[in-house]
Amino acid sequence: MKTNLDLGLTNLLRGAIDLKPGQRVLLVQENPKYGWYDSDLPKALHAFAVDKLGVVVEVLKVKEPTNSPHPKLEQMLKEQHWDWIIFLARIGDQDRFKTHDQGPRKLMTYARTKEQLQSGLGTVPHSAMVALKTAVNEILDSAKYIEITCPFGTQLVGKPSKFIGQASKDVAVVRFPAAISKPISANTFSGQAAFRHGLAPTGSKVYSPACLPLPEGIIAVIDKGRICSFQGDAADILAAEDHYKRVASQFNIDPWLVDSWHFGFHPATAHPLNPQVDLDRWANTMFTSPRFLHFHTCGNYPPGEICGMVEDPTVKIDGVALLQDRHLMACNFSAIAKVGQCWPELKLL
Numbered sequence: 162m163k164t165n166l167d168l169g170l171t172n173l174l175r176g177a178i179d180l181k182p183g184q185r186v187l188l189v190q191e192n193p194k195y196g197w198y199d200s201d202l203p204k205a206l207h208a209f210a211v212d213k214l215g216v217v218v219e220v221l222k223v224k225e226p227t228n229s230p231h232p233k234l235e236q237m238l239k240e241q242h243w244d245w246i247i248f249l250a251r252i253g254d255q256d257r258f259k260t261h262d263q264g265p266r267k268l269m270t271y272a273r274t275k276e277q278l279q280s281g282l283g284t285v286p287h288s289a290m291v292a293l294k295t296a297v298n299e300i301l302d303s304a305k306y307i308e309i310t311c312p313f314g315t316q317l318v319g320k321p322s323k324f325i326g327q328a329s330k331d332v333a334v335v336r337f338p339a340a341i342s343k344p345i346s347a348n349t350f351s352g353q354a355a356f357r358h359g360l361a362p363t364g365s366k367v368y369s370p371a372c373l374p375l376p377e378g379i380i381a382v383i384d385k386g387r388i389c390s391f392q393g394d395a396a397d398i399l400a401a402e403d404h405y406k407r408v409a410s411q412f413n414i415d416p417w418l419v420d421s422w423h424f425g426f427h428p429a430t431a432h433p434l435n436p437q438v439d440l441d442r443w444a445n446t447m448f449t450s451p452r453f454l455h456f457h458t459c460g461n462y463p464p465g466e467i468c469g470m471v472e473d474p475t476v477k478i479d480g481v482a483l484l485q486d487r488h489l490m491a492c493n494f495s496a497i498a499k500v501g502q503c504w505p506e507l508k509l510l
Contacts, residue, residue, distance in 0.1 A: 164279070165279035165280075165284055166205060166275060166278065166279040167209070168279070168283075168284045169272070169278035169279045169280075169283035169284050170205065170206060170209040170213075170278065172283060172284055172285075172286060172287050173206070173268075173270065173272070173278065173283065173287075173337055174206070174209065174210055174214060174216075175214070176286055176287035176288060177268060177287045177335055177337045177339075178245055178247075178266070178268050178335060180210065180214050180216050180244075180245065181214075181216075182214060182215030182216065183215060183216070183217070184216050184217070184244040184245065185216075185217045185218075185219075185242060185243050185244050185245075186210060186216050186217065186218045186219070186243065186244065186245050186246070186247055187218075187219055187220075187221060187237060187243045187245070187246045187247070187265070188203060188206065188207060188210075188218055188219070188220045188221070188247050188249065189221050189223055189234065189246060189247065189248045189249065189250045189252065189253060190203045190220055190221065190222050190223065190249050190250060191222075191223055191224070191225075191249060191250035191251060191252075192222060192223070192224055192225075195224075195225055196439070196442065197251060197273055197442060198249050198250065198273045198274070199273065199274040199275060201274070201275040202249060202272075202273070202274055202275045202278060203220070203249050205275055205278075206247070206249070207220065221233060221234060221237065223250050223252060225251070225367075226250075226251045226252045226255055226364075226367050227367055228366050228367050231252060234252070238264050238265075241264055241265070243264070243265040244265055244266070245265055245266055245267070245268060246265050246266070246267045246268070247267075247268045247270065248267065248268065248269045248270060249270055249273070251364060253267060253268075253269040253270075253334065254269055254364045255364060255365060255366070266334075266335065267334040267335065268334065268335045268336075268337060269334050269335070269336050269337070270337050271336065271337065271338065271340075271446075271449060272337065272338065273446070277431075280429055280431075281428075281429030282338060282340075282427060282429040282430060282431075282449075283337075283338065285338070285427075285429070285506050285507065286504065286506055287337065287338065287339060288504075289500070289503075289504035289506055289507050290338050290339040290340060290427070291339045292500045292503065292504060293339075293426065293489075293497070293500050293504075293507065294339045294340075294341075294342070294343075294426075296494070296496040296497050296499075296500050297342050297426065297483070297489065297497070298342060298343050299496060300478055300483060300494055300496060300497075301321055301342060301343070301345060301478070301483075302321060303478075304320075304321050304478045304479055305320065305479050306318060306319065306320055306479060307319055307320070307321060307345070307350075307476065307477065307478060308475075308476070308477040308480075309350075309352075309354070309422075309454065309471065309474055309475070309476055309477075310474070310475045310477075311355055311454075311471050311472060311473050311474045311475065312472075312473055313355035313357060313378060313471075313472060313473075314353060314355040314380050314392075315352075315353065315354050315355045315380075315471050315474065316352045316353055317350050317351065317352035317353065317354055317383065318350065318351065318352055319347065319349040319350030319351065320349045321345060321346075322345060322346035322348075338427055338449065340425055340426060340427035340430070340449035341423050341424065341425050341426070341448060341449055342423045342424055342426070343423060344420075344421035344422065344423045344457065344463050344464070345421055345422055345423065346386070346420070346421050347383070347386040347419040347420060347421050347422055347456065347457075348385060348386035348419075349385060349386065350383060350385070350386060350419070350422075351383055351384050351385055352382075352383060353380050353381065353382050353383060353392070354380065354381045354383060354456060354469060354471055355378055355379075355380050355471060355472070356375070356378060356379050356380070356381055356456070356469035356470060356471070357378040357470055357471065357472040358374070358375065358376065358378065358436040358437070358440065358443075358444075358470065358472075359372055359373050359374040359375040359376070359378075359436070359437075359440050359444075360372060360373040360375065360401065360404055360467050360468065360469060361440050361441050361443075361444035361445065361467075361468045361470070362441060362445075362466065362467065362468065363457060363464040363465055363466055363467065363468045364445055364464070365460075365464055365465070365466055366412060366466055368407075368408055368411055368412075368466070371441045372440040372441050372444075373400055373401060373404040374437055374440055375393075375397050375400070375401070376437060377393065377394060377397065378393065379391050379392070379393040379394075379397050379398065379401055380392040380393055381419075381456075381458075381469060383419055386418065386419045386420075387417050387418060387419065388405075388416075388417040388418075388419060388458065389417075404467070405417070405458075405459055405467065408459055408466050408467055409459055409460075409466075412460070412466060414459060414460040414461065414466065415459075415460065415461055416459050417458075417459075418458065418459070418460060418461050418465070419456055419457070419458045419465075420457040420458065420460060420461060420462060420463050420464070420465045421456075421457045421463050421464075421465075422454060422455060422456045422457065423454070423455055424451065424453065424454040424455070424474060424476060424484055425447070425448055425449040425450045425451055425452075425453055425454075425455075426449075426451045426484070426489050427449045427450065427451070428450070428451055428487065428488070430446070430447060430449045430450035430452075431450075432446045432447055444468060444470060447470075448468075448470075450487075451484060451487045451488060451489065452472060452473055452487050453470050453471065453472060453474070454470070454471040454474040454476070454484075455468050455469070455470055455471075456468065456469040456470075456471070473486075473487065481493050481494075
């Protein structure tokens with residue numbers, strides 16, 4: 162009888178990328194001492210791939226991300242004899258929006274521990290989550306206008322990008338689990354967004370300090386995809402403005418641009434820590450949760466450099482709720498209901 166870990170590993174290695182016997186995989190593993198990935202998951206993945214799937218696996222151990230390419234990884238990529246690169250490391254997330262990438266395909270794993278992989282986060286079939294993501298994206302694409310609100314002061318309205326002649330750009334790597342909507346251009350959205358808990362990095366580049374904790378939150382006033390001002394505690398406003406200016410100056414980018422937004426829809430997303438204990442790790446774990454909608458800010462490219470998070474969002478499509486009360490509203494959209502009928506495993510969520 163298969164264990165939940167076996168189910169999670171099968172879902173990851175066969176469901177997400179369909180590894181075949183004899184294929185070659187480069188497993189990029191981040192040092193567990195940094196606290197993002199545990200040591201048990203890569204061991205389990207390596208053994209399962211070799212013993213159960215007949216895959217050839219080589220391991221490359223890496224440190225924390227930097228703003229320069231990893232020399233050993235770049236050297237190994239030039240060999241071009243890998244079928245897949247599997248990232249149990251944050252460096253796999255840094256270039257996720259590149260579309261003209263040569264070489265082997267890439268899989269970025271957001272289930273960072275063995276416990277997460279054997280939970281609902283890792284065991285709900287990948288195909289079911291992809292079908293759900295596809296339905297959500299098609300609903301967003303069909304919208305004439307979108308409204309975003311939350312209990313903490315968010316009130317934004319805008320149009321999807323296709324009405325202004327631009328296409329939303331999703332990531333180029335396979336992401337596991339498939340648990341967020343594609344980014345929607347923010348350049349028609351106006352109103353205000355309540356950024357809860359603080360400002361965190363998007364994982365694109367590295368800077369220090371990476372986060373600005375704001376336990377009471379702050380409200381960003383947005384006009385057609387640009388932050389005009391902040392509302393909240395005076396000291397928090399000054400701190401937020403300084404944070405944006407410092408990050409923008411480091412990378413020579415526009416601090417006040419809001420590039421895009423997306424929301425999570427995997428209710429099995431969980432993090433045991435209070436966000437103020439490690440805001441960076443918390444924010445970059447909870448982005449797959451339907452409790453949060455993420456704004457990509459600071460920079461005219463996805464995902465920007467600073468993430469602002471809206472807690473408990475409601476997203477309405479032409480006046481009809483798509484996301485509300487921490488759930489996708491299948492009762493309001495037949496496309497989502499149909500996915501649920503095809504994949505009963507989603508009802509476990």
